[in-house]
Every structure is written in structure tokens, then in C-alpha cells.
Amino acid sequence: MADDRRIVCTIQHPAHVHFFRNAITELRDRGYDVHVFAREKDVACELLERYGIAHQRLAGPVNTPLDLLAVQARYEYEILRRVRRLQPAAVLGIGEPAIAHVSAIGDTQGILFTDTEHAALQNAVSLPFADRVYTPSAFWDDYGAHHRRYPGYHELAYLHPNWFAPDPALPTGLEPADGPLVVLRLVSWNAAHDIGRTGVASLERVIAGLERFGATVRITAEGALPPTLAARRADVAPDRMHDLLARADLFLGESATMAIESCLLGTPALYVSDLRAGVLEELEGRYRLLRWLSNDAHPGEIVAHARELLRTGESTWAKRRRRVLAEKIDTTAFVVDVVEDVAGADVEENDSVTPEVVHE
Template sequence: MTSDGLSVVVTIQHPSNVHFFRNAITEFRSRGDDVHVFAREKDIACELLDEYGIEYQLLAGGSSNLYELAKVQTKYEYEILKRVRSLQPDVLLAVSEPAITHASTCFDCQSVLFTDTEHATIQNYLAYPFADVICTPESYWDDLGNKQVSYPGFHQLAYLHPDRFSPNPRVLDHVDADEDDKLAVLRLVSWDAAHDIGQQGIGGVETLVEGLERSGVRVLITSETELPASLEDRRVDLPVHQILDLLYYADLFIGESGSMAIESAVLGTPTIYVSSLSAGVLEKLESWYGLLFSHAQSPPPQQLLEEATTILETDSSVWESRRQRLLEENVDMTEFILEIVDRTVAVPKSRPGALQKTIDRVRQR
């Protein structure tokens, strides 16, 4: 720890990591901590970092297959180790990223890993044994042993908690809509992440879109892949940071992206999630809060259309009351990040027993 505060390393491997850490980075810096942000190129992660004015160093490029991913990860690990050796930070932070846990094992610093994705098995296998603290939602399915700290919450509440997020209605101007329009956002993913191999999502997209539009719903599509020619004009062309505003004002979200499904549900927008991938947080949003409806396999387009119609005909006050309950029962994740970092770095790495007592106290908070 420096005389002016903590030395903190934050790593970014995915656009969702930018959202997760951006308010914490601001809080750390405002109280005098020295924050170093290192990124790996992935989708729009660097665009988001630029949009939010977060200074960072890009350590590795992107990848399009498993072979390239292995090469990129090797380079990234080397670059992280080199910088940690030079900086000697107090704490390393990441979401489901092995590199920081390996670096903390090699040098005298603590690693705090945040994860909510049970099916990221390769990353978890490489990271968990070396992490000092692993923070998971209470809904996380796996027992990770003494290192695990569970909290009532969702990663998305680090940036979508009402204290952190104010929706901007100007997003409706960008899509030529007003608040009276019935809007459905459809999200399609590329299925090229390491944990996506062999998985699948929505079938019969054209039939689904045509059915929704016949009932007076406007469909806006955000897609990582090429769309059929008949649907290309529904593709949303928004500044990267405005998609969250669009999710807030939408009446329905249908998608294959787990992260975006959780964002939508946390914002109070009813969500249909179609994917063979699941997680404890998704299950809780469905079974406990009733804001998400999931399908492990794509149902026939007509069945999906009927489900969407039922949701759209439900009074909006139902979804708002369910969201309010969610907010009352879960933490502001940015506050939790700050708390767990302060508690962790207060204990020397050479005293694992004391760190365990600190973890136990946080569990009882």
C-alpha cells in the first residue's frame, strides 16, 4: 500500500467487465488509490473503456478460434506478470480471469476474483486454485471452499443499481421511437467464446420477428453475426454505451446472451432467454423474481411468439414491482467491490489464517 492509498490492478477481458468495474475504478481513484487498468481486445471492450474515459493499456489482441485464443492468453499472462512484477500492487481484480490469480501467486499481492458463470469451466479450472478470494453470488451453484465469499446480488448491479444508473430517453430518438411504442429487443450472439462451443440459441428468427411485427411490436435487433437479408434493416446501430438505455425502455427482451438477459431483467424489462447455457443467477431471476423466462432449447417460433405476446399483454406494474423486490434484497455491487478489497488488503498475504478470518467476517455481514 502506498502512502496515498492502495495500488490496484483491474483487468478487462470482456465488455461486461468494463461495466462491472467502471464505477469502482472511479471510486478508487476519487479516494486517492492508484488504479492500473489492463485490457485484452474482445468485441467492444476497448470502445467502452474509451467512452467512459478510463485510461488503460491494451496487452493482447483478439482471437477467432481456440488456437489463437491459447496464443493470446499466453501473451496476456506474460504481460500481466511483467507489469505486476514492476508495479508490486496491493490487489489484483478480475472477472473469471486466470492471469491475475497466477500473478498473485508469484508476487506479494492479493487476488480477488469475481465470478457468476459456472459453465466457464476452463477459466475456472485455471483460476480458482490460485485465487486468494473468490466472490460469487449466493445463487452460484458450486461450493468453492474456504476462499469463497457469497453475496446477495448480481454483477449487473455494479452499474445498473438505481444509485449508479439513470436511463437516457434520448436513446429512443436514435431508434426513431417514443415511449408509447411497443419495443422488443432481440439479441443474437456469435457462439465463439470458449464456453459457447457446441451450444445453440434461437431458431426460426425470421418467423418470430414477422409474428411480433404483425401484432404491432417493433423489433430491434442487436447481433454479433450476419443477419438474414430480410432482417438486416432491423439491426440497431447505437453508440456502444446506449444499449443499456434501450434495454430499460424496451417492453421485452428476447436473446441468447446471458449477460444481456440479466441486464434486461435487473432493469425490470421482462426477458426471454434462449440458450443451452445456464447459471445460478439466471435461475434465480426466473424462479425467485419472475423477471426471466428461460428455454434450454429453442421452442418452435409460434410457441415463442405466444409467450412473448403474453408478456407484452401483462401490465407493466407487475414487472416494476418484481424489480423493486430484487433491488431491496440485493446489494449495490460497487459498494461490495470496495468493501471486499479493503478487507482483503488489510491482511498480509503471509498470514493466510488472518485472511480466512476476514473472509468469514464478510460472509457474516
């Protein structure tokens, strides 16, 4: 029989750490027995350690596309064993197939959150089989009666002002010269939904164009940089990345998550990729904090858009950010309410974060 005070939370990516970390702390403070299981991806386990979140590492990183199936199989097996033993009230994850599969065992509820429409294969083998699916209201797809939408973004679980205030002081060595600070993000493209995709071309030409404009370019990357770019790498601890994004004058890059984070911190984002999503479209069309370019955009086109965004006054971005915060909810509060609803706890009704209703 499931234990109403026991919860399992799964982590497969650094973004998952950020999404769940405040909810984990809040739930533990409320007396829940929260077990955190992780698969190593980039700095996911390092982040869990930095935030002091007790966890177990169940599988290693994926180094090649062929590794993905083996690592996922091992991870699912280890999750299955632990859920069978723990009998939690709910198992939480982000688009994670293992959650939907293990929730068929006993009384545990499989609760999935996602905001990534283009993760088509992962969504197909997980979302239809979960007990509940929660997505931002901007999410394009519909998964039926067990799919609930909420007026928020994943990134507001940790960047909402209730949880985050940026440190205005940059880490040593990252201070820009007299001109604007541009954070350039390059991704590794080894996730399941990234296979066969590429990123920004002609990086050297893009960077040269920005620097001719007087910008200081700092690069964050999941892999090694070419020798010609290595001196521009931003040496910043993973838990200080959001301080850097908040301090930047422009985000430019291939990471959808970091583009969204920048927008929510009041930093305009120039997102260069062929991957689209409902949240990105809403930040571009409704809130005008983001601009999208295809990854085959010419370097001169990228630089021209970057210059235009950099010329826009800081007060404009701050005003647009305030509108987002006025219209969206604290996602951590929502996650905690979802867990308490599933666990059968008495939750004080709050119209802004009810797990059953979307407020447009």
C-alpha cells in the same frame, strides 16, 4: 513488497468494463493507484475510452477457437510482466486465469469475481488458485474456504439506482411504431465456454410472428446479420445500450448478461439458450422477471411466450424490480469494500456490504 495503494484491474470483455468502471473511479477518487489492463473483446476497449478510463491494451481479439490459446498466453505473459514490476496489493478480474497465476508472485492478492457456473474449464484453472473468490449468493458451485458469497448480481455494479438512471429518450431511429418494442440479442458464440453451442433457430419466423403482433423488433448482434434482417439492426452506441433495454417492453435473446440487465431495469426477459446459471434461475423462480426457453424451442413457442410477457402490465414488472432492489446490494460498494479490506485500509463496517458475510 506490495504497495497497499496500488491495484491492478483486468478487462477481457465489455461486461467487465461495466462491472469495474464505477469501482475504478471510486478507488481512484480515494487515492488508489489503479492500473487497468485489457484484452480486446467486442467493444471492451471502446467502452473504456467512452467512460474515460485510462488503460493499456495488452492483447487483441479472438477470431477463431484456435486464436484463444495464443491470445490468452500473450495476455498472461503481459500481465505477469506488469504485476512483477508494479507489485500491487491486489489484482482484480472476472473469472480470469491470469489473475490466479500471477498472484503467486510476491505479496499481491488475486481477487476473482464470477457468476458463470458453465464456464467450467475457465473456472477449473482459475478459481481454486485465487486468494479470494466472490460470487453472488445464487451461484450454485462451492470453491471452499476462500469462496465468499454476497447478496447481489454483477449487473448491480452499474445498474443499481445509485449509479444509473436511464435516459427516457431513445437514440434517433430506434423509436417503435404504435406497438411494443422488442430488443432481440444475438451472440457470436466464440467465448471459451461457448464453443460448440448455437443460438436461436428460425429467426425470420420468430421476428415475423412478433411483428404480426404489432411489435417493433430491434436487433443487436455481435456479428453480421443476414440481408433479410439487416434493416432491423439497432444502431446504438455501446454506452447507450442500457437506455435501450430500459425503454424496451421485452428483451428476447441469447445473452445471459443482457437478459439479467433487462430484468434489473424492469424489462421482462425471454432468455433462449441451453446455458443456465444460478442468477438466471433466481431471477426466474424468485423474482419472476425472466423466462427461460431452450434454444431448440419452436418459433411458435417463442412467439407465444413473448406475447404472454408483453400482455403483462408494466406495473407488475416495476413491482418485481423493486423487490430485487430491496433484497440485493450495491455491488460497486461491495467491490470497493473488498479492495479496502485486502489493502488493509480502515473501512467503516456496513452490514449490507461486508466482504465476509452473506445476508440471505
